Amino acid sequence: MRTQPPITCNVATTHRPPAAPPFSPEGDKRPWGVWAAIFTIAVLLVAAFTAVEWDFSSLTDPDQRRLALGRMWSWMAAFRHPDFSPEFLRHSWALTLQTLSAAVIGTFLAIIAAILLALGSSRAVSVGEENLKGWRRDFPLRRPAALFCSLCRIIQDVLRAVPDFVWAVILVAIIGLGPLTGALALALNITGILAKIYSELWDSVDEKSYEQVRASGAGRLTALFYGIGPLAARSVQSFTLMRAECAIRNAAVIGAVGGGGLGSDIWYQIQFGAWSKVTTLLLFTLALTLSADLVSNFIRRQLRSDSNHPRAVRTGSLFRQLARSYVAVGVALAIVGWSFWFMGWGNNAPPGQERRNFLLPAVELVSGEAWRNISFFERMLQPEIDLAAVGIGDADEVEARRAAGTSVNLFAEYGPLSAWRPAAWRAWEEELSHWFGWRVIKSAAVPLAMALVGTLLGVAAAGLLSYPHSFSFMWESSHFTGESPPWWLKLLRRLQMVIARLTGLISRGVPEVMWAFLFISFFGPGLLAGMMAIAIHSTGVLVRVFSESIDNIPYRRFEQSFSGSRAACFGLVAVPVAWRDWLTYSFFQFEANVRTAVVLGIVGAGGLGFQFSFNFEWFRFEKAATYLMMIIALTIIIDRISRLLRFSRVSR
Amino acid sequence: MRQKFFDSLVLTMALAVMALIFTPLSVSAAQAPDKITIVAIPDDSAENMREFFGLIARHIEAATGIPTEYVHVENYAATVTALATGRAQLAWFGAVTTAQAYLMMGDELEVVAARDIDKEFISYFIANAEAGIGPVSDLKELAEMAAGKNWTFTFGSKSSTSSHLMPRNFFADQSGKRPEQVFRTVAYSGSHDVVLQKVANGEFHLGGLGQPPYDRASAELQAKAPIIYTTPKFTNYCFATRASLGRETIDQIHAALLGLHESEEGRQALGYLKSEGFVDADISEWMGYVELLKSGVDIGN
Numbered sequence: 004m005r006t007q008p009p010i011t012c013n014v015a016t017t018h019r020p021p022a023a024p025p026f027s028p029e030g031d032k033r034p035w036g037v038w039a040a041i042f043t044i045a046v047l048l049v050a051a052f053t054a055v056e057w058d059f060s061s062l063t064d065p066d067q068r069r070l071a072l073g074r075m076w077s078w079m080a081a082f083r084h085p086d087f088s089p090e091f092l093r094h095s096w097a098l099t100l101q102t103l104s105a106a107v108i109g110t111f112l113a114i115i116a117a118i119l120l121a122l123g124s125s126r127a128v129s130v131g132e133e134n135l136k137g138w139r140r141d142f143p144l145r146r147p148a149a150l151f152c153s154l155c156r157i158i159q160d161v162l163r164a165v166p167d168f169v170w171a172v173i174l175v176a177i178i179g180l181g182p183l184t185g186a187l188a189l190a191l192n193i194t195g196i197l198a199k200i201y202s203e204l205w206d207s208v209d210e211k212s213y214e215q216v217r218a219s220g221a222g223r224l225t226a227l228f229y230g231i232g233p234l235a236a237r238s239v240q241s242f243t244l245m246r247a248e249c250a251i252r253n254a255a256v257i258g259a260v261g262g263g264g265l266g267s268d269i270w271y272q273i274q275f276g277a278w279s280k281v282t283t284l285l286l287f288t289l290a291l292t293l294s295a296d297l298v299s300n301f302i303r304r305q306l307r308s309d310s311n312h313p314r315a316v317r318t319g320s321l322f323r324q325l326a327r328s329y330v331a332v333g334v335a336l337a338i339v340g341w342s343f344w345f346m347g348w349g350n351n352a353p354p355g356q357e358r359r360n361f362l363l364p365a366v367e368l369v370s371g372e373a374w375r376n377i378s379f380f381e382r383m384l385q386p387e388i389d390l391a392a393v394g395i396g397d398a399d400e401v402e403a404r405r406a407a408g409t410s411v412n413l414f415a416e417y418g419p420l421s422a423w424r425p426a427a428w429r430a431w432e433e434e435l436s437h438w439f440g441w442r443v444i445k446s447a448a449v450p451l452a453m454a455l456v457g458t459l460l461g462v463a464a465a466g467l468l469s470y471p472h473s474f475s476f477m478w479e480s481s482h483f484t485g486e487s488p489p490w491w492l493k494l495l496r497r498l499q500m501v502i503a504r505l506t507g508l509i510s511r512g513v514p515e516v517m518w519a520f521l522f523i524s525f526f527g528p529g530l531l532a533g534m535m536a537i538a539i540h541s542t543g544v545l546v547r548v549f550s551e552s553i554d555n556i557p558y559r560r561f562e563q564s565f566s567g568s569r570a571a572c573f574g575l576v577a578v579p580v581a582w583r584d585w586l587t588y589s590f591f592q593f594e595a596n597v598r599t600a601v602v603l604g605i606v607g608a609g610g611l612g613f614q615f616s617f618n619f620e621w622f623r624f625e626k627a628a629t630y631l632m633m634i635i636a637l638t639i640i641i642d643r644i645s646r647l648l649r650f651s652r653v654s655r
Numbered sequence: 656m657r658q659k660f661f662d663s664l665v666l667t668m669a670l671a672v673m674a675l676i677f678t679p680l681s682v683s684a685a686q687a688p689d690k691i692t693i694v695a696i697p698d699d700s701a702e703n704m705r706e707f708f709g710l711i712a713r714h715i716e717a718a719t720g721i722p723t724e725y726v727h728v729e730n731y732a733a734t735v736t737a738l739a740t741g742r743a744q745l746a747w748f749g750a751v752t753t754a755q756a757y758l759m760m761g762d763e764l765e766v767v768a769a770r771d772i773d774k775e776f777i778s779y780f781i782a783n784a785e786a787g788i789g790p791v792s793d794l795k796e797l798a799e800m801a802a803g804k805n806w807t808f809t810f811g812s813k814s815s816t817s818s819h820l821m822p823r824n825f826f827a828d829q830s831g832k833r834p835e836q837v838f839r840t841v842a843y844s845g846s847h848d849v850v851l852q853k854v855a856n857g858e859f860h861l862g863g864l865g866q867p868p869y870d871r872a873s874a875e876l877q878a879k880a881p882i883i884y885t886t887p888k889f890t891n892y893c894f895a896t897r898a899s900l901g902r903e904t905i906d907q908i909h910a911a912l913l914g915l916h917e918s919e920e921g922r923q924a925l926g927y928l929k930s931e932g933f934v935d936a937d938i939s940e941w942m943g944y945v946e947l948l949k950s951g952v953d954i955g956n
Contacts, residue, residue: 070857074856074857074858077856168730171730171733172730172732172733172736175733175736175737175740175742176736176739176740176742179737179742180692180694180726180728180733180737180742180743181726258729259728259729259730259733260728260729260730260733260737261726261727261728267729268701270729271697271700271701271729272700272701273845274812274844274845274846274849275699275700275845275846275848275849276848276849276852277700376740376741379736379739379740379759524858527807527840527858528840528842529840616813617813617954619732620730620731620732620813620814621755621813621814621948621954622732622735622755622758622759
């Protein structure tokens with residue numbers, strides 16, 4: 004075992020060899036986990052393509068393809084003429100500032116709330132070491148602290164499963180209309196996301212690596228501050244910045260309920276087909292994305308304390324070395340400070356409104372008066388389960404449903420013994436469809452299929468793109484290859500990198516909804532358009548973190564195995580070293596994509612999200628609540644699977 | 656020690672939850688507001704709505720002396736929530752949203768005024784010019800024509816009256832079938848204007864939308880998506896408010912709206928609203944919609 008002082012995070016570490024596959028007891032060296040994973044993904048893919056209806060006709064039918072291409076071109080051509088009139092530029096600029104300040108406030112509040120919530124939902128912090136094995140380890144009733152931990156986890160699952168526009172509508176009842184409402188809705192949603200990530204990362208720190216802290220008498224919180232926290236700090240920081248960027252670039256909820264926001268304005272302008280305005284707004288979004296990327300890169304660089312890093316600053320006075328983290332924290336705090344100032348006292352008039360202090364409504368959160376309005380949503384607590392259809396509940400009602408022929412009579416045609424006949428399954432499915440609950444469960448297939456295929460495509464594309472995207476392989480490769488390329492070759496490589504980075508920037512800077520609309524004009528509304536949107540957007544998000552983890556590998560790991568080809572070195576050395584990190588990011592992305600897919604359902608792909616928003620907007624809260632329960636259940640299931648398989652890993 | 660810490664934490668949480676649940680619920684008493692916030696359902700471009708509802712807000716402010724502001728909201732449900740919870744005092748609703756608000760608020764909802772054209776509103780069914788779909792005398796004929804043709808259809812917004820509920824309702828009444836049973840795809844493109852655009856450029860074969868947005872559109876666009884059917888008349892938009900504002904304030908707003916044509920701002924706004932002026936209206940004229948919603952009318956899911 005490596006010895007390392009656990010208290011500092013400034014430890015020289017190399018990447019550890021990949022951890023043993025999950026579930027394998029000591030001694031079992033067979034890598035069956037890989038095959039199990041490949042098999043599972045293959046089965047899921049088959050399921051995704053059979054369980055829901057994919058309409059490929061605009062690809063296979065030549066006539067339709069020609070029409071679809073024509074539509075897409077005319078759609079793209081509409082983007083050639085951005086609206087650069089001075090007043091619209093002023094409008095967009097005001098929206099940009101508004102978006103930035105609301106997103107930063109939302110993320111800042113979310114980080115604080117998420118850390119507090121993660122204290123509860125992290126098993127390492129709230130429950131501690133246990134010698135339990137097997138299912139007992141995950142049984143919530145084993146101790147009060149464990150129950151508390153599960154409760155916190157459910158809270159964070161609910162926070163991120165409920166779409167942000169729903170939080171916004173609920174908050175309208177509590178604190179009224181305005182930009183702060185959007186910011187708080189965003190904060191609630193991001194709290195759920197970050198708390199999940201923090202608690203999962205903290206839990207993935209090996210107990211052994213902080214047992215010295217515990218052994219020296221530290222309590223649970225002390226162990227977090229001096230053991231777990233520093234060890235997970237690098238990943239926590241990376242994910243936090245990634246999330247903050249995400250919030251800034253496509254938070255459509257800012258401005259949806261009064262006040263301005265780029266994301267919501269794009270949504271809105273799309274609805275009215277004002278493409279020239281959409282183009283301008285998109286350009287502003289891209290500029291904002293780019294600056295957010297650059298600033299977060301700067302903060303990352305300043306906070307990088309790994310002296311083993313290829314590009315670590317090793318020289319310089321002690322003052323300069325120490326000042327770096329203060330500079331980074333200072334910059335971050337300055338941005339947060341500006342955001343609060345802007346929202347409260349700056350020239351913050353959203354279009355058509357007067358400048359005023361938009362922070363004031365927050366007072367209503369503590370006055371108590373406002374909370375009464377929440378009873379407006381009371382009906383959400385009584386989801387419609389439609390038990391009458393399955394013969395439970397009021398006898399008269401059950402009888403009425405049976406008479407109407409809309410109750411479930413599962414074995415009417417085929418008994419359980421004819422399970423070998425496909426026709427029997429079809430008949431059972433049809434019978435089950437009489438039950439509202441089953442239709443709700445079935446509607447989850449759409450976002451799941453969309454997210455699964457989309458994520459897989461995105462991961463594959465991001466993996467390929469991360470080679471030209473990587474700084475170490477395109478810009479500084481001579482550090483480990485030993486070659487001294489001529490100037491034109493250097494230029495060519497740098498050009499490749501710039502192009503790859505631009506591709507990544509555009510595919511993540513353009514909101515998913517935009518991509519969805521582009522592909523809807525080609526494929527027509529449906530799964531395929533949503534899936535493509537998710538794939539493109541994931542590519543952009545993932546390529547950034549993928550190549551970041553490649554760039555974090557010390558060059559001497561490449562040096563010793565370099566055999567003349569940069570591509571071979573990338574594929575055979577860099578990718579295997581970064582692979583575990585890639586898996587972690589990909590699974591988090593899949594989780595996020597399922598939620599995106601729920602939202603994209605609203606745009607026309609159908610399924611769970613469409614049904615939910617439909618019922619919610621028609622104030623059929625009981626039905627909406629049932630669909631919401633399904634969304635939450637989906638989130639919880641994916642989260643528990645990821646924890647069980649330990650997809651997250653702390654990388655340092 | 657640690658155990659105790661977490662036990663007390665659990666206890667605190669439980670107490671907090673109880674406190675939230677048992678907070679007494681009460682209805683705020685009637686009082687003249689110190690500010691009027693206007694919201695409107697988002698069925699036109701943000702610039703238009705900000706400009707013209709801003710004009711109406713200025714007119715009301717001048718007439719009543721109460722500071723008035725239009726806040727642009729981009730979600731149908733949020734406008735209803737805002738009025739029902741007292742976050743807005745005046746709301747421009749369609750018929751569906753009026754009925755939804757009535758179901759939420761009961762007699763607390765008071766309709767102040769409606770446009771002259773709102774009492775006899777119509778919707779159009781339009782078809783792509785190249786699809787070869789001629790005018791029909793009723794929707795049963797359309798449903799029969801559509802059989803086996805794989806046509807696609809688009810409504811406007813889900814919560815809209817004239818671009819969703821009424822076209823759907825007339826279709827179901829006349830043909831005895833749901834649009835989903837007749838057309839290959841039934842989509843919601845978001846707004847009246849986009850229905851027209853998408854039918855005109857051939858993305859959808861057919862669409863349904865309200866009258867004013869179609870009449871406002873250019874002749875070129877109208878030629879690409881001709882009307883194939885005009886629905887019977889129905890009641891639509893209105894200005895609604897909360898009874899708790901007090902009789903006096905509501906009467907002031909009522910008078911201000913009815914006198915909209917008297918001010919320069921008001922005339923501009925009326926031009927945008929395609930109306931001669933506002934007239935008296937009462938919630939009873941929207942009760943048909945309330946019954947329709949209560950009956951669990953098919954809304955496409």
